[in-house]
Amino acid sequence: MLALNLVFYCCLSQVNNKKSVPLDGMTYSQLMQSASTKLTSHEYASALRDFSQAFKQHDSIGKYDYANAMVAAYKLDSIQLALNWFSKGVELGLGLSNGEYEYFNNASDFPGLKDQHQYQASLVQISEKLNNQKSDKALKDKQWFQMIERNGENVKHNNGSLSVGFSLYWNDSGTFKVPYLVYLPKKSINIKNLKTIVFLHGGVVSTPEFSYQESAISSEPIFKVADSLGFIVIYPFGKKSYGWVNQKEAFYQILDIVEEIKGKYPLVDQEIYLGGMSNGGTATFWFASQSKTPFKSFFTFSGNCELKVDTIDWKKIDASRSLYSVNAIDDNVFPKDNIQRYYSEKSVIAQGWHLEMVESGGHGFIYDPTALNLFLIPFFKRFLNIK
Structure with a gap:
């Protein structure tokens, strides 16, 4: 060809x-x-x-x-x-x-x-x-960074009312000062039953620097789902030299970020969840197999079932902290046969692990234009038990 x-x-x-x-x-x-x-x-x-x-x-x-x-x-x-x-x-x-x-x-x-x-x-x-594209992108990225930085400095939550949009924060508890976003959706939120998703992005192994200055981040599907269902998103950034693939310290720093944000937003301890896409989905298995984390349950999209930094303690993924994995049948990065083999072997031990296969869409199936309404919103309604 x-x-x-x-x-x-x-x-x-x-x-x-x-x-x-x-x-x-x-x-x-x-x-x-x-x-x-x-x-x-x-x-x-x-x-x-x-x-x-x-x-x-x-x-x-x-x-x-x-x-x-x-x-x-x-x-x-x-x-x-x-x-x-x-x-x-x-x-x-x-x-x-x-x-x-x-x-x-x-x-x-x-x-x-x-x-x-x-x-x-x-x-x-x-x-x-x-x-022209480069010029437009440079302007959008500049405006984006100014906005998220300003919002991070001016965040307010008085009388149960929170500022809508993206805010940028930094956590310096590890080797690197790690940037992360907090997104408050356009839909009004219930402060007393506030649900929070910590989302770990993919592409870490091919990202040379933290990508927080990229305005395209705002179009990630998880934020559109948040707008529809009314939950908060915490979105940490990873990179090749420090992310949730090869550096265990970066995993622990995610936990520090969650504790840090509790001092800025009225998170409900019983309603904090974690999941991710690709590398982020794979990393989710580590968090799901830890003895103690602040997360109620977990999800993965296009994740693998092998960690580079540790072995997965499958018996700790029990029914009390369920893990829901979704992979595409035509995923050529993490082939379905490998995923299904792991599930067949480990789900007997990891009784809280649930696997779903979607028919098509490849490794990036969540980015298909039809995925938002046909899959993502219904999935998170079930996952978060939203009526």
């Missing part, structure tokens, strides 16, 4: 929900799937026919559809058609995601296009968009 297909294959058919009109018995989606199969098999002429037919019957073509069609056209020396499809893809945002600009700028899979004026003009267009 061409390198282009390796980059874009998962998003080959980026279309909306509009129904397409069948042509020769095949819908747009069917034609695109057929074209993809033929492109992979180097049947370029047949793939090009499928792409061309599909584009004639549909008015909402995805950028990666154009990218793959460009390859078929180029392989058949239809240079102008390849250039036109590349230009249309660029207009839709092709080239702006991870590594795409470098790929197209290198053009090793289609050297005959690189010297074309139209191709170079499209590269310039991508470059300008990327620069």
Whole structure:
């Protein structure tokens, strides 16, 4: 398969929900799937026919559809058609995601296009968009940091009323001064029955620095769930050199953060929970197997069942402090067979451990746009016993 297909294959058919009109018995989606199969098999002429037919019957073509069609056209020396499809893809945002600009700028899979004026003009267009993205991101990140820092300094909770939004705090009980967020949801909260989620993020092993200055953090699904159900989120930050993967001290510092925040917010001791995603989900097994923690129960999304810093004491995960794990069947980071094998072996000992498998979504299934309403909100309603 061409390198282009390796980059874009998962998003080959980026279309909306509009129904397409069948042509020769095949819908747009069917034609695109057929074209993809033929492109992979180097049947370029047949793939090009499928792409061309599909584009004639549909008015909402995805950028990666154009990218793959460009390859078929180029392989058949239809240079102008390849250039036109590349230009249309660029207009839709092709080239702006991870590594795409470098790929197209290198053009090793289609050297005959690189010297074309139209191709170079499209590269310039991508470059300008990327620069604008960087400028916009820098401004948003600056405004974000100013806001969370200001909120952390000015947090107030008088007469049972708490300030809504994100606040930044620092804990210096360990080797590193660790930043963490506290999020108060938009939905009004019940002070007397206040529920708190400590959420450990994923990607720790690939994060060089604490990412608290990234405004994109605000779009994490856990905060959207909090808005819907009305609970507080404590969101510590980890990084490769100090996080909940290889450094046990970072695990203990999470416990210190919880105690610290109790002095700032009226947390209810019996309603504090912990869980996380990927590396954060894996780390949750450590907390769930400790003799004493402040957490009522635990959850993991796309977590593994092996710790690097310690062994899991499975017998301590009992019915009094349940652990609910959710993994995707098509997760290629922590394969389902491994997870299910562990569950089969250990759930007899860890009688508080419950495993659920979702059909699709891969390792990052919680980030699927449909996951919020179809899975996350119903899951946390059950987990937190919210009616």
